[in-house]
Amino acid sequence: xxxxxxxxxxxxxxxxxxxxxNCTYTATGYPSLFWYVQYPGEGLQLLLKATKADxxxxxxxxxxxxxxxxxxxxxxxxxxxxxxxxxxxxxxxANDYKLSFGAGTTVTVRA
Amino acid sequence: NAGVTQTxxxxxxxxxxxxxxxxxxxxxxxxxxxxRQDPGMGLRLIHYSVGAGITDQGxxxxxxxxxxxxxxxFPLRLLSAAPSQTSVYFCASSSVRRQDRTGELFFGEGSRxxxx
Numbered sequence: 189x190x191x192x193x194x195x196x197x198x199x200x201x202x203x204x205x206x207x208x209x210n211c212t213y214t215a216t217g218y219p220s221l222f223w224y225v226q227y228p229g230e231g232l233q234l235l236l237k238a239t240k241a242d243x244x245x246x247x248x249x250x251x252x253x254x255x256x257x258x259x260x261x262x263x264x265x266x267x268x269x270x271x272x273x274x275x276x277x278x279x280x281x282a283n284d285y286k287l288s289f290g291a292g293t294t295v296t297v298r299a
Numbered sequence: 300n301a302g303v304t305q306t307x308x309x310x311x312x313x314x315x316x317x318x319x320x321x322x323x324x325x326x327x328x329x330x331x332x333x334x335r336q337d338p339g340m341g342l343r344l345i346h347y348s349v350g351a352g353i354t355d356q357g358x359x360x361x362x363x364x365x366x367x368x369x370x371x372x373f374p375l376r377l378l379s380a381a382p383s384q385t386s387v388y389f390c391a392s393s394s395v396r397r398q399d400r401t402g403e404l405f406f407g408e409g410s411r412x413x414x415x
Contacts, residue, residue: 220402231303231389231406232342239402277341281402285330285349285393291341 190215194278194290201268201297209263209293211252211278219280221245221254221261222287226275235263235276268297301325305390305407312380312414320375320410322390328405329395331373335359335386336409342389348373349395380414387411 195210213221220239224232236245241256250265261278278290306321324331332347344357348367362384364376373392377384388411391404 222402224404229408231408232391232404233406234403237402285395285402285404286332286344286347287402287404288344289334289342291339 190219190280190282190288192278192280192288192290194276194293196291196293198294198296201295203269203297203299204267205297207263207265207268207272207295209276209278209295211261211263211290213259213261213278213280215259215280215282217282218256219282221252222279222281223250223252223261223263224277224279224289226277226292228274232277268295270297270299273297303390303392303405303407305388305410307410308408309411310413312377312412314381314414316380317376317378318380318412319377320388320390320412322373322375322407323371324373324390324392324405325371326392326394326405327370328392329370331367331390331392332357332404333363333365333373333375334389334391336389337386345375345388377412380412382414385412385414 191214222237223235225235226232236247238245238254244253252263275292277292279287303324333345334342343359346365348354390407
């Protein structure tokens with residue numbers, strides 16, 4: 189079945205450091221890929237998405253590129269802030285509404 | 300702009316008790332779903348629905364019932380709570396209409412359930 193594997197955390201960084209969270213997937217066909225973010229005490233919200241190979245999703249300084257050849261969708265941000273502290277989830281959708289999520293990566297950014 | 304509303308936000312139950320987690324959305328979404336979130340396991344799909352009168356099982360349905368009598372509401376019922384059901388529960392919805400389809404799920408704020 190469809191599945192997502194993302195790097196285990198927790199990840200602790202200093203402000204202005206570079207962040208990368210690895211995500212790889214297994215799916216039949218051509219899924220859409222997503223990154224969701226969960227801030228403390230809140231529900232998940234969409235951070236960015238890509239719907240086909242070589243698409244790059246971007247939002248709030250975060251980027252991820254859909255790599256079909258490596259079945260990957262790694263999340264990157266060049267300079268993190270304390271406000272980026274959150275749990276990040278990689279997800280895929282083989283159809284247009286059912287999502288499969290990775291285990292989540294907790295990121296803590298220290299001032 | 301309410302979006303997806305879940306109640307209650309916190310609940311403590313004793314083993315064997317029953318309860319219902321409520322979920323309502325005001326975006327006219329056809330698709331609604333329930334996930335549970337556990338440390339190190341991400342979000343796992345419990346049940347989902349693609350419209351009123353239609354429900355189906357997800358990855359971890361045992362111990363939970365759902366119904367979908369209206370487009371807006373999708374309650375999750377625990378008939379006999381067990382400590383293994385201690386978790387944070389999220390309701391999520393999206394549109395499946397071709398012209399509105401983005402793949403994005405809209406989440407409620409979560410319901411934290413503890414079963415003693």
